[in-house]
Each structure stands twice: as C-alpha cells, then as structure tokens.
Amino acid sequence: MYRVKILPEDKSIDVLDGETVFDACCRAGIMIQSACGGVGTCTKCIVQVKENVPAPSPHGIRNLSSTEIEQGYRLSCQLKVHQDLLVEIPPGSRFYGEQILTVGGASAPDVDLDPNVRQYYCQLPLPEIHDQASDFDRLARALVADAPDLISGLDQLRELAEVLRENDFRVTATVSGRRLVKTEVGNTRGSVFGMAYDIGTTTVVGYLLDLTTGKELALASRSNPQAAFGHDVLARGDYADKGPEQRKELQHLIVGCLQEIAEECCEKARAPIEHVYEVTFGGNTIMTHLVFAMNPRHITVSPFTPIWSRAYRVPAIEIGLKLSRWATVYALPSVGGYVGGDITSGIIACDLERRDDLTLFVDVGTNGEIVLGNKTRLISCAAPAGPAFEGAKISCGLRAMSGAIDKVSYDEAEKDLALHTIGHHPPRGVCGTGLIDAVATFLRVGMVDPGGRVLETDEAKEKLPPKLAGRILASDNGSDILLVPKAKTLERRRDLTLTQRDIRELQLAKGAIRAGVDMALKVWGVSGADVSKVLIAGGFGNYINPAAAMAIGLFPPDITVDKLEFVGNSAAVGAKLCLADRKQRQRVERLAREIEYIELSGRKDFADVFMTAMLFPGYEES
C-alpha cells in the first residue's frame, strides 16, 4: 500500500501497488477526464507529479511533449503507483460530467446563468412623509423587474426594519424563487452557492456551484448508505414499507450522505455551507420517495403507482438537510414509477426533446430506462434488467473495483482468452463490463451458441482450439467456463468461472433492455436503421465496450456501432442545469408531463418480444 496525495484537494489516498492514479482517484471520488477508456491514447487524463516523479510510460512518451514530460506531466491512466506520490490534477483534466453538453451531436443547451436564488444590491429611496410605503413594499418596488411578485416569510420581515435602517436603506437582498430569504446591510453580493446531486441507488455524487458565476467549484461522492438495507431499490422499498420509523431511518441515511457531500465540497472550495441556498437532485422515483420519507411500496407492486411524480420543492430543513437556513431542495420530476428524475434530467442534459433526428437514450443499470424520441415526440419505457450488469447474481460477480476482470478478449496468437483486471491486480471476480466482454468473446469464438448454451465438453474439444476447450468444464447445470484457475486468483481459494446460469442471467438482463428498445421502436413504428444516435447513460454505461454490446445484441443489428455514444453521468448534468438556470425547471417539468410511458408488463406482445430479445445475434430458429 502506498499513499498518493492529490493536489489541490490535499487529499491522501491509499493505493495498492500497481493501481493507476486514474483508478485510485475514481475510487476516491476525484474524477478525471478520459475518452479512450484508459488505454493511454486520448491524453485527457494528464496529471502533474510533483514528488517522486517516475519514468514516463510508453504511451506518455508517444503522446506528451518533452517539456511536459520534463515538468512531470504523466497520463494518469498509465501511471502505476509503486511508491508514495504527490500529484496535482490540472483543472483541464477534471471530469465534471459536462462533456455531455457538447457530445451526442446536440447543440449545447442554451443554459443561462439564471439560478433560482439571486442576490441584488439595492439603494432604496428613504422613507419620507410623501412616500410612506412599507419597508417591504419599498424593497419589492426596487426589485420589481428582477423579482416580480416578491413574497416574504415572517422571520425576514421581522428583521427588515432594522437591516434597512442600519446603512441608510442600502441592502443586499437574497431572493429564492419569489421569496425574500435574506436582507443584509450594505453590499454583500457574491456568496451564493448551490449543490446539484445525482442520487443513485448505489452512488451519490454532488457538485458545488457558485451561483453568481456559474462555475463548478467542487465535487464529492459517497456510496449510498441505504445499501445497508438492500442493494436494490426493491429491497429498500420493502424496508420502507414496514412503517414511518423505517422510512425516517432511510431518509436520515440518504440525507446524511447529502450533508456529508455538501460539507466536503464546501470545505474543498472554502465556501461557507450556510451560503448554500439551493439544492437540486435527480434520482429514480423510489430514491426520490425515500429522500422525502414517502413510502415507495406501491411503485414496487402492480400497477406500479408512485405517490408523487411531479417536480417538488421543499425547504431543505424539512428533510433535515442543514445548509442555509432558507435553502430549498428541488427534485426533478419523474415520468412514472420506473422512469424517474434521473432520466428526465438526462433528457434535458442531452437535449433529446430538441433534436431533429430520432435518438435513443438508454440508461443501463439495474433498471434499464429507455427513451426514444426527437422534438416531435418522446416515448419511454423501463426494462427490469436486474442486477447482473452490476455483478450481482453472477457466481463470481464483483463491482467494478481493483482486481475485477473488466476486459476479456481473444488472443489470436495464443489461441486463448486474454483477461484484463482493474489495477492489473490478481483477479478476484468479473464486473459487469467484463461479463459483457466475456460473453461477446465466448460468442465470437463459439464457446457459447447464439441460444446462450455453453458448449458441452465433448463438443468443445471437437470445435474449439485446445486452450479454449480446456476452459469448458462439465457441471451439474450445463457447462462452466473457466476464466482463472484458483492458483492465479487473489485469494487462491477457488477457480473463477462463468456458469451456464451466469450466461442466462446476462441474457435476462440484456434481453430486458433489448426488449424495451425493440418495443419503443415498435410503438414508434420504426426500425433501428431510423435511429441516428444511441446515447448510453449511467455510470455503468460509460465503461461498456461498444463492440461487445453489439456482439451480445444489446441493440438491434440495424443500429450500427458508430451510432453509440457514451454520455456519462447525465443525471448529474440535468440537475446542474436546473441549479444554474431556473428556466430549465420549466423545461424538465413540461417534458415530464408530455413524455409518453409504455408499461411493458401491460402489453400482450411483450412476452414474445422479450423471448426473442434474450437470444444472441446469429440465432436462427431450427
């Protein structure tokens, strides 16, 4: 274990020998740009090593200038840690998720800096016998153009007379929506902050924005602490259904997490947390219910109705979040129980509803959410993919972490599988992307047939090169495929294998998403060829190998691989848009009302579509 200290955060990370700085930073919530998937070619991830500068990697030598190399610049994805390091991450290498604004063929959204919370410095005319307007009316009059229909709570009114008179009616007014939230003596403008969150079932990421400049100042992330009550939302829904106490407990956990993230961001940016006036978040519908301590029970059982699906604005203090005393929380609207605020957020981030060309938006996760549309119409559906893509239910499944097999290919020279693990560590299991890669490879080399059946050992010996055939092991339920023998694993306790059942789990997961895509195309009355772009969103989606995705038939074959784009954490981007520009809220609210939702379980043709969708490409009915 080595210690890598990151500047300018001044944060230390414990790193296993051989892990890259890029991976280590990701783990620690310090996000770095990357476009090549960490293979050392895009140069977006450069960092500057300040102490113990190691020799440059071959990719570094090829892609960086000699001056950069001399100054200690290295590609963080190639920079393996073999000693303690001091590393500075230049602003240009930071990944904030905004690259979405310029990818996907869309014009960048017309985001103004027009946040819901604003500050105005006013010099009011002094009261006199011929102008006896009340103190509040005097202020409201001055703000009428910027904040029409101003209202105020009692606390603010109670202080108003004193504050106005302390410096001859020169004051700074902070206005949230229509509401006066603070009046301060003199000109105190310039200290208004907001937090935008992507509240995922697994991970929560928060971003601190300066709402007077629009600049993003810091980000921080945490695992969702509700995981203690269930890895997926359904399990948490069951727990929440037990009673109000349990709902309060789940709320307390997630809000505590939001609080920690806000505190970390404010500390990093040296922003006073009591000046954070506004919070936005996108989350799936169940997570949103849990943030508000509402019972999501009826989302989880047919006919899957949420209590609430609109946008919601509430004082932060009402959910226990302690920022400015007057901070408000804005939850992005859901379309329904399974198309939540994370998806509506992604839609505005990608400008989906403004595009001329038909575009498919897919968020790959435990639930695959699918939106198909353009500026004329949007239709959505949710596919219950299950947790296979996150490594759960897979015999040697693992989250994407050090030692997880994340890439599997076929080595033509060796005539065998080639495996890659995160951090180049001894392997411990397979993560979701590795699973897709593996199955894509199995299909290509013929270890698995297009129906999803693993070859039997005899069959394998006949049809496959010896090394591959040697990996097929007989088992009680069909055959297993050996990835790593026990002796080469980290724990050295058992072989890492993918079983027939693992392949079936993957088929179910990819089949669900593919069925959703097929159904959306069917409802629209088009084929994949009519789709000009496929935007793949979600933390997981980011790491999928496009060729592998096509190889397992995640998308119809008439969607060509060049149409796939990875749009990263679009849920966070939409939340940031709504934080920076209140007009984006009207936009997302209108969108959420207008988008059509297809309940797959309510369609008679779904079973057929799903059965077909589970098959791999090349399957022909005999």
Next chain:
Amino acid sequence: MYRVKILPEDKSIDVLDGETVFDACCRAGIMIQSACGGVGTCTKCIVQVKENVPAPSPHGIRNLSSTEIEQGYRLSCQLKVHQDLLVEIPPGSRFYGEQILTVGGASAPDVDLDPNVRQYYCQLPLPEIHDQASDFDRLARALVADAPDLISGLDQLRELAEVLRENDFRVTATVSGRRLVKTEVGNTRGSVFGMAYDIGTTTVVGYLLDLTTGKELALASRSNPQAAFGHDVLARGDYADKGPEQRKELQHLIVGCLQEIAEECCEKARAPIEHVYEVTFGGNTIMTHLVFAMNPRHITVSPFTPIWSRAYRVPAIEIGLKLSRWATVYALPSVGGYVGGDITSGIIACDLERRDDLTLFVDVGTNGEIVLGNKTRLISCAAPAGPAFEGAKISCGLRAMSGAIDKVSYDEAEKDLALHTIGHHPPRGVCGTGLIDAVATFLRVGMVDPGGRVLETDEAKEKLPPKLAGRILASDNGSDILLVPKAKTLERRRDLTLTQRDIRELQLAKGAIRAGVDMALKVWGVSGADVSKVLIAGGFGNYINPAAAMAIGLFPPDITVDKLEFVGNSAAVGAKLCLADRKQRQRVERLAREIEYIELSGRKDFADVFMTAMLFPGYEES
C-alpha cells in the same frame, strides 16, 4: 352582587345590583341585539327569564304580548338585576354584527359561500396498468375543476397512499387555498370551521363560522391582554421596540387571547377545535404587527412607515395558534401605518367602493380613521384624536361601564342638567358618549362658548339660570363645571366636575376627526352637502348621540344629522366576509392598493384646518 346564569351557554356572570341583563351580557361578551340604544322601545333585546321571574317593566308591558310576559320574556335592557336569575337568550335576540350588511343604504355585498378551505368527497378511478398516474395526480385530476393547480405538503403526501387504499380510493379531501391539507378515508364532509376576529386595541371579538353552511355558530370576546403593556398602541409600540423577547411576549398575549376565544366559541357550538382550518382578522396596523411579532416602532415615528402593509397569510401554528394543525391565518391588508386592516375590513363590509353616492366612513376611536369615496375613488386619512373619547385624560373620565354618566341633557322644567348613568347606578365618572352629550348641552345652554371657554362665575350668574350658574365653579385654570356633588357620587370622595382642560381635551379629539373630514372633503373638492351618507363605525361610534355629535361640530354643518348612520363593528364583518368568501380577499387586497392615503402631518394646510376644526359651531372670529 348577584349571579345571572345565561343559557344556552350555561355561563354565570356576577352582576351589581340594578345593572341590566343587557349591560351585564355585553360586559361578558354575550352580545344582544338593540336598535333603540337601550331605552326599551325596539324589543330586539328580549330574553326569557327561567327562574325568579321578576315583574315586567313598564316598557315590557307596553311592547310585549301578554303570552310573552307570561312565559317570562322580558326586555333585557330594562331588566334590572336585584336577585340571582336564570336567563335564556333566544337566537333571534343575538347580535352578531351582521346588521351592517343591510344598513347604510348599500345593497348587501354579494357574498357567496366560497371559503378558502373546502372539502370534497371523491371516488377516484382505481389505478391499473393502463392508468398509472401517481396517487397525488389521481386526486388532483378529480379536483381539477374545484381546486386547480393543487399542491401538497410532504406530511399529506406521506399519508396519501394508505388513506386512498383503505376504502377503494373513496376519500374526502380538505383543500386550503391551492393546498391539500388533509385526506380522510370515506365521506367525512361537513366539519370545517373558521374563526373571524376583530382585533382591537382594547377589545378582541371572535366569531365561529361553519364553513360548510356559512352559519355563524358562536362569538366570544375578551379584553386585549396587551393592555398590561400600555392602554394605547403607541405605548405597546414602545414596549415592542425593546427587543425580540418583548415582541414575542406581546405576540404571546394576543395569540393566547385569540386561542381562548376560539376555544370558548368551539365549546359553545360543540365544534371540534381541530376542525378550525381558517382564521381571518382585521386589526389596525400596529396590532397586526404585534400579532406577527413585528416591530411597529417605525409606524410610531415620522414618516410613520410600517414594515408590511399587505394582506398576509401564514400557518396558524407559526404564530402559536393551535387549531387544526393545518390552519392558516389571513390578516386583512392595511393601507398604511394608521389606516389598517380594521378599516379595509369596514370598507368592504359597507360596500363603500361600490357605491354611486359619495359616502364618508368614519371610525371614531383613539385614532379616527376617515375614508371618503364611492366607486370612482377612495381617499383616506387618519386623525390622531387621542384617548379623550375613551374617557382617558378627562379628569373624571371613565370607560363605558356601570356608574358612568353616558347621557347629559337639559331639563327645561328644572332648568338644570339631567344626567343618566349606565345601570342607573350612583355616578362614578363620565364616559366618552357622556362627555360629548355634556359638552353639546353646555354649548346649547351657553355654559361653554363656541370657542370652548367655560363661562366665568360672574358671567354665569349674569347669563344662566341659577341652577346652571351654580354649577360653574372658579378654579386655577378657568372654570370647572360641577356634574355631581360628592355626596351623590358612588364613592362620596369628590365632586364630579368637567374642567376647562377636559373641554380642551374634547376639542382636540373632535377637532382632529373634524379636521380629517374637512381635509378629505377639501382634497376631493366637495363640501359636506355633497356627501350622501356618513357611516360611523367602531364600538364607540355605536353609542354616540347623533344630535350631540352635530352639536359639538364633529361633522361639518352641511352634513345633516339624518345622514349619520351607525354601522357597528364593521371590522368584524369584513373579516367574516373574507372567511366565508375568498373572492372578498381579492376585493379587499385590490382596494387596499388603490385607496389613496393623505398624510395629514405632511400637508402645509393642516395646521389651519385643525385650528378651525377645534372650534365649536357658532364660533365667529371677532
């Protein structure tokens, strides 16, 4: 002291020997109708004596039927208490203040029963796979015609799923404004109540209304407990200015008083207090500030600006009023620091802004508020009359209570003054109406000249009949007028006299109001002859003898006595209108914005007008 028990309240009142049941009930906040001023002719005040039935009074014999007399019905204004009594007040004799709706030549306002809080019973379509609207949207859809743009707090949403499903989506929704405040299983309609208050500096009166029928169910009144911190609003303003603790203390007192009144009303009407969802009140601007714990300091010093003057709506719980958990308080808007919500309330009660004819509205009290207008325009001003009309600053001044001289006339036969005291008790002092009556009489008989000077003793002997002359006593500061010699007073400690200074105090008070009236007429550009009605409002105004008011020149001489009308407690009526019909709120808010306010102290011509206004009729400059 005797005990009178009142039915159906079952309330016992301690009564001095000889006090009337009418007066005793008034003191106890049980209000009885009267149109003749308590002289036994209108018969509106009849009550039924149930135990210890006394002989009928001469007025009773003259005005009641023999059957009524047999059944124990008596005129309460003539019914003097000389023993314990059990008395029932029939509903027809109750005074609720509504007579204003039909007096003053105005059409009754078009009051609908359309309160801000409403209940709806709904049977919602059940959720199914082809109708997955959220629970809230399902309810909002059903209420869209009655309650468009429905919103909801978190607490209500948290309960919603359970409540809807307990009886197959048959629920009763209670909606306050746009906000869903309660959803109950099944049909529970019919239990929605509201309180309307007139919050006076001296007295607070509250009325309980059934908001499903519009019926008034009960009233109760209390002395304003803030009186402990000052009899008038200025003294309380000084106390409030000491700090937030003091403001909280004053708020606590007045809100405690509102709470007691609400509890008493609910007990009388057997209405559950937790079903009181809405509160309205009219109060002067300082009282309104104190209800909300705002510092009224700057209203009391030039240029007299309030912190807030608009209508205000706030959860009742925020000011500490404990009714329904979701009750809201609506304060009627002020025009400015000295024309408050009591006056805007009176204006809508009297339909002032809808009248064709020019009408003068005057609220006589410590501050006289004057509104002149019709449907084309309304102008207002406030005249600082001071407390003389309430008996303060007058050497033998007394509030209107037992033993107060309330009527003074000239007995032609005796050639002397004739005095009347409340309750026919031995006199203890002079109340405001008695003071006006007395001075009117002094002017008529020549004891006081039109300049306000009391005759000197020599002059008196020369010009006046001997008994009157005998009442003029020499003193250090001009002459005194003897009303009652020591031996005939209750306490037998000193003569009751009105001094030259007392007369001057009355001149200041009436001069202020008269100057306000004159100034309003001047600004409008009309004379008193153009005014078709003078509406006199306020508890005090109700008891003024119109002829005496004219005799002291409270109004310009070209306003004839037949134009005067007494409209009672119009502040309460406006509050009730706003409780019963939310459209009245828009009306009063528009009115408050549009009404013009003349700041008398800001006018150069005011000093002259005021000097003239202090003189009595008949004064000619020498």
